[in-house]
Amino acid sequence: MSEHVMACIDGSGYSTAVSDYAVWASQRLAAPLTFLHVLDNHLPPEEGNFSGNIGLGSREHLLEELASLDERRARIAREQGRSMLDAALERARDQGVEEPLARQRNGELVETLSELESETRLLVLGKRGESAHLASEHVGSNLERVVRAMHRPILMVPETYRDPQRVMIAFDGGKSTRKGIEMIAASPLFKGISFHIVMVGAGVADYRAQLDWALDTLRRAGLGVQGAIRAGEVEATLRAYQQENDIDMLVMGAYGHSRIRHLLVGSTTTAMLRKADIPLLLLR
Structure with a gap:
């Protein structure tokens, strides 16, 4: 099984730099490049969700609407992720990567990366993900958990790319x-x-x-x-x-x-x- 440069992208401002550094590493290592987008199923509750207080007469109807809303939200998240992956693939091809790959997975990020560890030669990810706090020195809990869990080299990148010299x-x-x-x-x-x-x-x-x-x-x-x-x-x-x-x-x-x-x-x-x-x- 080939070991890939695995690049984690999301909706944060780091995804472009993640893509560029992953391309740099892939070309130097002569290793296949895979872009990974993980859909976390553990979404925070939406404001105004009062399903626990719904009266008996309307409870079933409103719960169906809430379930439908969750389904629409999940579909939109998948489509957004697919769009980000397509953009990353196009950027990599423009930079000379012949056959970059894309994978979209449902689940929790650390667990997903652990499952893919045997296929990973180098993991590339941004300092903060899209859900992390924006304070300049904050490191999202996911990153520290990834570092503890993974047994592969990890390249953590800033928001802009600079060719390493x-x-x-x-x-x-x-x-x-x-x-x-x-x-x-x-x-x-x-x-x-x-x-x-x-x-x-x-x-x-x-x-x-x-x-x-x-x-x-x-x-x-x-x-x-x-x-x-x-x-x-x-x-x-x-x-x-x-x-x-x-x-x-x-x-x-x-x-x-x-x-x-x-x-x-x-x-x-x-x-x-x-x-x-x-x-x-x-x-x-």
């Missing part, structure tokens, strides 16, 4: 980030792109040895890379380095290596998710 890897020497370095070295996704490996902590001999290993691993793969060890608070230090070096994309491990965090998104990752204004690739 300079990629920063947040490296802590732990098992997950060492595995991430090896994944990057073996993947065609970043060929020809400049890398910055950044460790946050004191520049002691142990840190330097770990950084040298990471630099050597990527250089042996033919990638251009430079490294730095910075002192300071992790999230603020990474953000400062990003801004100083005009970084286009950040790569992180989705979890810290503390056992206490094994079921939770690491605190640094959560902070970066909240404040990210560039794509964030989370490696598992």
Whole structure:
């Protein structure tokens, strides 16, 4: 079974960027591209639904009208989703993707993505979905739940696309980030792109040895890379380095290596998710 770049689109302002980054990844990985729209059946109750207070004489008639209204609402949602998928397919074809696919599924997003995990090579989704709060640092609960549930790389993207040229890897020497370095070295996704490996902590001999290993691993793969060890608070230090070096994309491990965090998104990752204004690739 082929593993696809799976792009989640909805009615939010992120869908265009999701499409563009998914096309970028699909073409670099030479992997098939699938656009996915999930219709959540757990819709919030409509205002003015007083079915529980309906009198006996009219109760059956009004309940039928409410059921009919739900059916119409579901049909409209399906049609809107189909229209969004058609637009994404056309955009991908215009950018040179020969046979992009589209899937519309009913159900809950995290459960649907878990079901499709075996078909997914890379998951691309926006920082916030259409139902998320609009505050600039808010990360919708769906995104954090997806990160916890999935065992595939996840590319979380901002609202606008920028062709990645300079990629920063947040490296802590732990098992997950060492595995991430090896994944990057073996993947065609970043060929020809400049890398910055950044460790946050004191520049002691142990840190330097770990950084040298990471630099050597990527250089042996033919990638251009430079490294730095910075002192300071992790999230603020990474953000400062990003801004100083005009970084286009950040790569992180989705979890810290503390056992206490094994079921939770690491605190640094959560902070970066909240404040990210560039794509964030989370490696598992």
